[in-house]
Amino acid sequence: DAEITQSPRHKITETGRQVTLACHQTWNHNNMFWYRQDLGHGLRLIHYSYGVHDTNKGEVSDGYSVSRSNTEDLPLTLESAASSQTSVYFCASSVGLAREQYFGPGTRLTVT
Amino acid sequence: GQQVMQIPQYQHVQEGEDFTTYCNSSTTLSNIQWYKQRPGGHPVFLIQLVKSGEVKKQKRLTFQFGEAKKNSSLHITATQTTDVGTYFCAGPSSFTGGGNKLTFGTGTQLKVEL
Numbered sequence: 001d002a003e004i005t006q007s008p009r010h011k012i013t014e015t016g017r018q019v020t021l022a023c024h025q026t027w028n029h030n031n032m033f034w035y036r037q038d039l040g041h042g043l044r045l046i047h048y049s050y051g052v053h054d055t056n057k058g059e060v061s062d063g064y065s066v067s068r069s070n071t072e073d074l075p076l077t078l079e080s081a082a083s084s085q086t087s088v089y090f091c092a093s094s095v096g097l098a099r100e101q102y103f104g105p106g107t108r109l110t111v112t
Numbered sequence: 113g114q115q116v117m118q119i120p121q122y123q124h125v126q127e128g129e130d131f132t133t134y135c136n137s138s139t140t141l142s143n144i145q146w147y148k149q150r151p152g153g154h155p156v157f158l159i160q161l162v163k164s165g166e167v168k169k170q171k172r173l174t175f176q177f178g179e180a181k182k183n184s185s186l187h188i189t190a191t192q193t194t195d196v197g198t199y200f201c202a203g204p205s206s207f208t209g210g211g212n213k214l215t216f217g218t219g220t221q222l223k224v225e226l
Contacts, residue, residue: 033213042200043155043216058213059113090154097213098204100145100157 002027006091006104013111019078021107023091031094032074033101034058034066036087043090049074050097081111114139116203118217126225131188133220135201144177144184145214147200155200191224198222 004025013019025032034046045058047066055066063085065077078085088108092101115138125131135144143162147155159168161177161184168175172195174187188195201217 035216042218045213048213092155098142100160101155101202101214102157103154106154 004091004093004102004104006089006107008107009105010108011110013081013109015081015083015111017081019081019109021076021078021089021091021109023074023076023104024072025091025093025102025104026072027093027095027102028071029093029095029102030071031097032068033092033094034064034074034076035090035092036060036085037090037106038087046076046089047074078109081109083111085109086111114203114215116201116215116217118199118201118220120220121218122221122223124223124225125191127192128190131191131195131222133186133199133201133222135184135186135217137182137203137215140181141203142181143204144181145202146175146184146186147202147216148197149200149219150197153197188222191222193224193226196222196224 007022030051033048035043037043044060046064047058049055049068052068068074088106090106091104094101117136119134143160145160146158149155159175164181165179166177172189176185198219198221200219202214
């Protein structure tokens with residue numbers, strides 16, 4: 001069965017370190033998304049991609065970057081982790097931009 | 113930019129009571145989607161509505177899309193403990209650069225007490 005996975009599921013890192021969160025989907029979806037979820041803020045879009053070699057900024061992209069070298073993967077990099085980036089991160093994919101999204105299980109990131 | 117608000121933010125009900133959450137967008141939507149997120153879990157797609165005034169049912173859940181396609185509601189009849197979670201609506205936005213990416217609502221957290 002097709003799925004979307006994220007790793008690691010939990011991560012603790014120190015302020016200033018570079019961190020990369022992995023997202024892998026086997027749906028063969030062109031569109032992939034990264035969100036962060038914080039209490040009181042719902043799901044906020046960080047970056048998204050329409051396809052290979054395409055990346056776009058979302059509403060809260062500062063301090064984050066993504067790259068899309070193949071259809072299956074969209075890793076999210078925190079260049080220099082900050083305590084404000086402590087959050088739960090969800091990756092999602094969809095067959096079309098306005099179509100339903102399939103979410104990964106999430107990564108809980110703590111920046112100390 | 114587009115804003116999608118949901119009310120209430122929280123709702124506690126006794127098992128067997130009905131529950132309704134409302135979703136309001138600042139702009140007209142081409143479709144509205146609903147997701148459920150169980151505690152500690154990830155959002156899971158429930159349904160999509162496309163037509164003005166559309167009503168769809170999934171067992172005890174009834175979804176409605178407003179006539180003006182700017183609002184929607186989710187009604188649960190006779191809640192059960194399995195309904196616990198946060199319900200999000202989502203609709204296509206035209207945030208930065210155009211396109212129809214989804215904007216998620218703020219969510220309604222439902223707790224069901226025995």
